[in-house]
Amino acid sequence: xxxxxxxxxxxxxxxxxxxxxxxxxxxxxxxxxxxxxxxxxxxxxxxxxxxxxxxxxxxxxxxxxxxxxxxxxxxxxxxxxxxxxxxxxxxxxxxxxxxxxxxxxxxxxxxxxxxxxxxxxxxxxxxxxxxxxxxxxxxxxxxxxxxxxxxxxxxxxxxxxxxxxxxxxxxxxxxxxxxxxxxxxxxxxxxxxxxxxxxxxxxxxxxxxxxxxxxxxxxxxxxxxxxxxxxxxxxxxxxxxxxxxxxxxxxxxxxxxxxxxxxxxxxxxxxxxxxxxxxxxxxxxxxxxxxxxxxxxxxxxxxxxxxxxxxxxxxxxxxxxxxxxxxxxxxxxxxxxxxxxxxxxxxxxxxxxxxxxxxxxxxxxxxxxxxxxxxxxxxxxxxxxxxxxxxxxxxxxxxxxxxxxxxxxxxxxxxxxxxxxxxxxxxxxxxxxxxxxxxxxxxxxxxxxxxxxxxxxxxxxxxxxxxxxxxxxxxxxxxxxxxxxxxxxxxxxxxxxxxxxxxxxxxxxxxxxxxxxxxxxxxxxxxxxxxxxxxxxxxxxxxxxxxxxxxxxxxxxxxxxxxxxxxxxxxxxxxxxxxxxxxxxxxxxxxxxxxxxxxxxxxxxxxxxxxxxxxxxxxxxxxxxxxxxxxxxxxxxxxxxxxxxxxxxxxxxxxxxxxxxxxxxxxxxxxxxxxxxxxxxxxxxxxxxxxxxxxxxxxxxxxxxxxxxxxxxxxxxxxxxxxxxxxxxxxxxxxxxxxxxxxxxxxxxxxxxxxxxxxxxxxxxxxxxxxxxxxxxxxxxxxxxxxxxxxxxxxxxxxxxxxxxxxxxxxxxxxxxxxxxxxxxxxxxxx
DNA sequence: GGATCCCGCCATGGG
DNA sequence: CCCATGGCGGGATCC
Numbered sequence: 001x002x003x004x005x006x007x008x009x010x011x012x013x014x015x016x017x018x019x020x021x022x023x024x025x026x027x028x029x030x031x032x033x034x035x036x037x038x039x040x041x042x043x044x045x046x047x048x049x050x051x052x053x054x055x056x057x058x059x060x061x062x063x064x065x066x067x068x069x070x071x072x073x074x075x076x077x078x079x080x081x082x083x084x085x086x087x088x089x090x091x092x093x094x095x096x097x098x099x100x101x102x103x104x105x106x107x108x109x110x111x112x113x114x115x116x117x118x119x120x121x122x123x124x125x126x127x128x129x130x131x132x133x134x135x136x137x138x139x140x141x142x143x144x145x146x147x148x149x150x151x152x153x154x155x156x157x158x159x160x161x162x163x164x165x166x167x168x169x170x171x172x173x174x175x176x177x178x179x180x181x182x183x184x185x186x187x188x189x190x191x192x193x194x195x196x197x198x199x200x201x202x203x204x205x206x207x208x209x210x211x212x213x214x215x216x217x218x219x220x221x222x223x224x225x226x227x228x229x230x231x232x233x234x235x236x237x238x239x240x241x242x243x244x245x246x247x248x249x250x251x252x253x254x255x256x257x258x259x260x261x262x263x264x265x266x267x268x269x270x271x272x273x274x275x276x277x278x279x280x281x282x283x284x285x286x287x288x289x290x291x292x293x294x295x296x297x298x299x300x301x302x303x304x305x306x307x308x309x310x311x312x313x314x315x316x317x318x319x320x321x322x323x324x325x326x327x328x329x330x331x332x333x334x335x336x337x338x339x340x341x342x343x344x345x346x347x348x349x350x351x352x353x354x355x356x357x358x359x360x361x362x363x364x365x366x367x368x369x370x371x372x373x374x375x376x377x378x379x380x381x382x383x384x385x386x387x388x389x390x391x392x393x394x395x396x397x398x399x400x401x402x403x404x405x406x407x408x409x410x411x412x413x414x415x416x417x418x419x420x421x422x423x424x425x426x427x428x429x430x431x432x433x434x435x436x437x438x439x440x441x442x443x444x445x446x447x448x449x450x451x452x453x454x455x456x457x458x459x460x461x462x463x464x465x466x467x468x469x470x471x472x473x474x475x476x477x478x479x480x481x482x483x484x485x486x487x488x489x490x491x492x493x494x495x496x497x498x499x500x501x502x503x504x505x506x507x508x509x510x511x512x513x514x515x516x517x518x519x520x521x522x523x524x525x526x527x528x529x530x531x532x533x534x535x536x537x538x539x540x541x542x543x544x545x546x547x548x549x550x551x552x553x554x555x556x557x558x559x560x561x562x563x564x565x566x567x568x569x570x571x572x573x574x575x576x577x578x579x580x581x582x583x584x585x586x587x588x589x590x591x592x593x594x595x596x597x598x599x600x601x602x603x604x605x606x607x608x609x610x611x612x613x614x615x616x617x618x619x620x621x622x623x624x625x626x627x628x629x630x631x632x633x634x635x636x637x638x639x640x641x642x643x644x645x646x647x648x649x650x651x652x653x654x655x656x657x658x659x660x661x662x663x664x665x666x667x668x669x670x671x672x673x674x675x676x677x678x679x680x681x682x683x684x685x686x687x688x689x690x691x692x693x694x695x696x697x698x699x700x701x702x703x704x705x706x707x708x709x710x711x712x713x714x715x716x717x718x719x720x721x722x723x724x725x726x727x728x729x730x731x732x733x734x735x736x737x738x739x740x741x742x743x744x745x746x747x748x749x750x751x752x753x754x755x756x757x758x759x760x761x762x763x764x765x766x767x768x769x770x771x772x773x774x775x776x777x778x779x780x781x782x783x784x785x786x787x788x789x790x791x792x793x794x795x796x797x798x799x800x801x802x803x804x805x806x807x808x809x810x811x812x813x814x815x816x817x818x819x820x821x822x823x824x825x826x827x828x829x830x831x
Numbered sequence: 832g833g834a835t836c837c838c839g840c841c842a843t844g845g846g
Numbered sequence: 847c848c849c850a851t852g853g854c855g856g857g858a859t860c861c
Binding site for chain 3: 491501502507510523524604605640643647648
Binding site: 504523573 | 835836837838839844845846
């Protein structure tokens with residue numbers, strides 16, 4: 001089963017299945033090679049149960065190996081915890097304190113605090129801690145998600161967990177507090193923070209009084225704190241005090257000063273400190289350069305900032321995310337009304353992503369007003385990576401970006417293959433004609449029932465992925481609107497979404513309306529009543545039919561024999577009068593109906609109702625459209641009239657058929673095509689149970705049957721053409737419709753929006769060591785292929801040489817970063 | 832050749 | 847008058 005699944009997910013050429021095969025728990029169990037890479041992949045691709053068993057067969061666990069694996073699973077929080085738990089619970093291997101720290105951090109990043117504290121407790125049971133380091137991690141995580149209060153509490157209660165509050169733990173905590181990244185909301189948070197900082201100062205004082213002597217680190221953090229609370233003079237005094245006390249002032253101190261004064265506009269003092277630093281023979285760090293660049297940007301001196309940046313590069317400093325952020329920020333004076341080249345934003349977005357803050361990157365993306373397709377490409381790639389790493393974005397972002405992708409020529413194929421490659425996150429609805437409906441299966445609180453529906457047709461050349469027809473359209477239409485939250489339907493909207501002309505929509509809504517699914521509200525507006533409204537609508541039709549039959553009848557108690565009158569039996573006065581124009585019938589025409597006489601009616605709707613009545617009022621089980629037309633036209637003598645009616649009936653029948661009201665068969669005797677009434681039995685049962693409705697409704701209309709399956713294969717075939725290797729098998733597992741709540745721990749898909757604790761954090765430049773731990777070559781080449789080409793394709797047009805260089809640099813960084821990610825997490829895209 | 836139904840012109844009438 | 851609506855049939859396409 002494992003093999004089967006994997007095979008489906010991966011293109012034929014992949015080596016994965018073979019490797020997994022190697023690991024499969026069959027007798028005799030082969031000795032597992034201690035290759036972190038393979039194990040990582042194994043963990044990522046194996047379901048929990050199987051994994052548990054498989055890991056049992058691996059014996060040679062070392063702390064190093066475990067740590068390596070945990071680091072590699074850094075961006076796969078749920079999997080990392082799963083892995084950790086298996087090791088912790090099922091194996092006798094004793095996990096290290098560091099491993100626990102990793103796990104705790106992972107839980108924290110997923111905001112799964114319950115797990116977090118469980119882990120802390122377990123750590124205590126095993127006499128492994130928690131250590132100050134553990135608490136540094138926890139407090140930082142709390143702070144970084146805005147729960148500073150909680151962080152302070154946690155820090156204060158350290159000793160209760162058996163962890164002494166020593167100076168270095170205080171340093172860590174202080175650092176955490178000072179680094180709460182809320183620059184944008186600085187002012188608002190300033191007061192709160194000032195209180196915290198002061199509280200921290202108090203704690204420090206106490207600690208000093210208790211005989212602990214602060215180190216330079218503490219001083220630096222404090223200094224930073226003064227700047228954070230905008231007490232520049234205090235900072236300056238503090239700095240002087242440090243010098244007076246003969247502190248070995250280091251690069252961090254200087255940088256803090258340069259930065260602190262610089263960003264507050266005190267460029268002169270910043271420069272002074274910088275000069276002093278050079279004079280003292282202290283070598284500037286990247287951070288120092290960043291500070292300077294930022295200061296220059298602040299002065300609207302972008303050119304110099306860029307020069308400074310280049311200077312940095314020349315001197316061998318490696319820019320980090322801050323550098324880019326600073327430069328990019330420098331290009332916009334106003335964060336909200338930023339007119340920077342959108343591509344510039346890509347830099348910052350990219351870097352957020354590298355730092356593990358993909359969600360944040362996408363947020364930045366959101367801020368950009370107009371998005372062109374190029375930018376969507378970037379966003380789409382982010383999205384792909386993000387989900388590939390196991391984090392689902394919030395609904396809004398997801399819909400926004402994926403919709404955009406599907407509407408963008410170049411990205412459609414990528415978006416599709418992506419969705420296919422991550423079928424466990426989505427459900428692709430079959431038989432949607434030009435439409436593809438994609439539902440996010442997971443229902444974690446943050447993204448709710450996300451779903452996406454978009455056009456899959458090619459707007460440019462007009463060629464759609466699928467033959468469109470009324471039946472397809474209806475499927476699409478129903479998919480589009482048969483869901484929670486749909487109240488009204490705009491005709492233009494429907495037409496646009498379905499990619500068809502307005503005229504087609506009228507046909508659909510008219511039929512749907514006559515069976516109660518829709519109700520016309522105003523011009524251009526229909527109200528979605530839902531399938532639940534069908535039974536009563538049909539009942540009404542039935543009553544109506546019988547009533548007319550019995551009371552209005554001139555004596556024919558049996559409907560069957562009066563072919564030439566059926567029409568009126570099953571229609572209202574309006575319809576009669578219309579027909580009267582064609583088939584004058586003095587006996588039936590009420591004179592008072594003249595106000596309708598010349599009015600066109602929704603004959604399609606009426607025809608639908610009458611057609612339905614044929615089934616529900618009479619015991620007509622099966623009827624050919626020809627016959628139906630004749631019946632409904634009374635004495636269908638006029639052949640041209642009949643022809644026209646038959647045409648309409650085809651339209652209607654198609655709609656009803658795609659709703660499973662009727663199905664097309666052949667008459668048992670004549671072998672002529674005919675339609676059989678399927679009725680609403682199944683549907684009304686479903687509707688009887690309101691709970692079942694939710695789940696089953698979609699099943700009823702989305703997952704059955706053959707007719708649509710055939711059509712669906714057309715989609716796939718077309719996609720195959722586009723995607724090259726898209727496998728039909730990949731579509732299969734998605735047909736099942738399973739509610740996910742119970743299977744998926746909510747934390748599993750929580751978005752990780754925060755950076756790592758400093759000690760773990762690695763940006764694009766850092767993890768070279770990680771990336772060199774090999775992976776199969778073809779895998780690497782394969783998965784990076786797409787991205788490299790994209791990176792080169794979407795090179796922005798910078799007019800400024802410096803920026804161009806910057807971008808080139810960025811592209812390089814990105815490439816190497818991508819290769820690394822690809823190794824850790826082979827993307828199952830089709831290239 | 833008959834079944835099917837896509838397509839869109841254009842009449843109509845509501846607003 | 848505008849334009850939303852939808853009747854209607856030519857004729858392409860499928861079988």
